[in-house]
Amino acid sequence: MKTVVLAGGGHTHLEVLRRLTAERDTEVKWTLVSASRYHYYSGMFSGFAEGLYSIEDIRIDLKKICEDKNIDFIEETLESFDPAKREVVLSSGEKLSYDRLSLDIGSHTAPDQIEGLAEKQIQIKPAHLFTERIDACRKAKELVIIGGGAAAIEMAFSFHQWKQQNGRKYDRVTVVASGEMVDEKSDSVVETLFDHKGIRYVKGDAAVEVTDRYVMTESGGEVLYSEVIFLGGAQAPALLEASGLSVDKKGFIKVNACLQTPDDSRVFAAGDCAALITHPYLPKSGVYAVRQGEVLHHNLIASLRRGALMDYKPQSRALILLSTGGKQALMLYGKWRQFGSWAWWWKDYIDRGYMRKYQ
Ligand SMILES: Cc1cc2nc3c(=O)[nH]c(=O)nc-3n(C[C@H](O)[C@H](O)[C@H](O)COP(=O)(O)OP(=O)(O)OC[C@H]3O[C@@H](n4cnc5c(N)ncnc54)[C@H](O)[C@@H]3O)c2cc1C
Structure with a gap:
């Protein structure tokens, strides 16, 4: 039996979970380690802060998805991982060994350059x-x-x-x-x-x-x-650099276009915590993290079967809908800029649609 450990319940892993079907290979055990039982959808953070959405509107129950799909769920924080031993250490001290490790632990907002x-x-x-x-x-x-x-x-x-x-x-x-x-x-x-x-x-x-x-x-x-x-x-979680695998200048773990670390083909990473070697200036944004899900799902399975891996190619332009309060928003797409209530309603429609896909 092979083991895949998914660390972090971020946007990319949520999409990986959605794509894991009941018909998947029974010789592979999947485990999700998440600091929280819930995934929180960042696209709706502003609406939540404003009071437009309830907590249930913006979160997804990862434990329930795992139960429904027969995936082990461990509500704990990943403290460290050791590529040489192929082992992760959890906050309880428990150790899990893996054949493939995938990191989607997001980022922090605590830079040390600003004193105090x-x-x-x-x-x-x-x-x-x-x-x-x-x-x-x-x-x-x-x-x-x-x-x-x-x-x-x-x-x-x-x-x-x-x-x-x-x-x-x-x-x-x-x-x-x-x-x-x-x-x-x-x-x-x-x-x-x-x-x-x-x-x-x-x-x-x-x-x-x-x-x-x-x-x-x-x-x-x-x-x-x-x-x-x-x-x-975004600031990088310290455990990435501590693993000894290559990180970029900011401490995010380097991955190639297959979302695989160049130093260790058994370790994958996606979302904010990953630094794509092919696109070093890719914004740290949920929009890109979500799209990496399809590639990560394919590549984790393909790498266990020694199959061909897919490349992740970021979209050249992303639609950005910035909420400006009072159910109005600014829409940015390439060089196009539009502001109004309709942009907020469009954002709300897209965000609720995203949530429905997983809830
Ligand atoms: C206030 C705010 C508003 C934003 N609004 C938008 C927006 O409107 N649209 C947009 O595209 N982007 C937005 N972003 C950016 C967006 O939040 C991130 O780019 C996105 O969340 C990245 O997704 P991710 O999958 O990398 O990680 P996340 O979605 O952050 O998920 C990481 C998960 O891993 C868990 N975790 C963390 N550390 C560990 C650990 N050690 N062990 C186990 N689990 C762990 C966390 O609990 C979390 O659930 C916003 C960011 C902020 C701060």
Whole structure:
């Protein structure tokens, strides 16, 4: 009997689980190790923060899927893995051996370059922490979001909207971002909306330190906060580098186009935790993680059977629908930009459709 250990219940493994049918090879035992019983769908994080979705709307019960498909489910954190021994170590100390290991453990939001941030921030990733930590952000008098990418923009709008609708109109949301947010054209739409809604934007300045009361910026600015979150880019889980396998400059595990680590053909990785050698600048986004599922499913099985592996080829353009609060959204596709309520309804339709596929 061969054993495949899937570590992490992220977007890619969810798709692998969906594709595992009852008719699969009975000589292969599949085990999912997940820090949480649930998968949380990041596309609906903003709507959840705003109060548009309930917790059941945005999560999928991994344990139930595993039970239905006769897959072992272990609700524990992967602490480390040893490629030489072909063994993983779980938070309980239990060890599991594997023939194939697949990692989809996502990323963190705790960079060590900003002094004091790790101790002071509300950490909302890994994904299973998100729902339990969101209330403190909603109710913060002075909420500061460090980072200016899609997640930071969406969350700023969502928290602002929640505050407007829940008697906290005098709270303030501030975004501190050092570079361009999305691109010049989209940024001007976002900045106009920030301005209109009263979201403060500290533009072109990097957070360098978080003290007890202030986020200190590179230009010497002091931004008062009562709660601070970092959404300035995915950070790598330390256990990847500790395995001894090759990682990129940020510590994400390197994989080839087959999602296989170049150092060890028995170890695969996908989603945020993986660094594709063929596409080093691929954004860390759920959109790409989901699409890797088909390739990962095929390759895990094919590699056990010594069959031909498939290459993952990221889509050249991804549709991005950025929620801007109050059931409005900004749609980005290639060079095309459109804003309105219809974009939010489209996003809601796509996101609910995604959830229906797995629930
Ligand atoms: C606030 C916010 C909003 C975002 N919004 C969007 C969006 O709208 N659209 C989009 O495409 N992307 C969005 N993203 C990015 C998106 O969250 C990630 O790119 C996506 O979740 C990556 O999927 P994944 O499969 O790599 O991992 P995840 O979906 O993060 O899943 C990893 C899983 O592994 C588990 N895990 C972690 N560590 C361990 C461990 N050691 N052992 C076992 N299990 C572990 C976690 O509990 C988690 O369930 C957002 C990110 C944030 C922070």
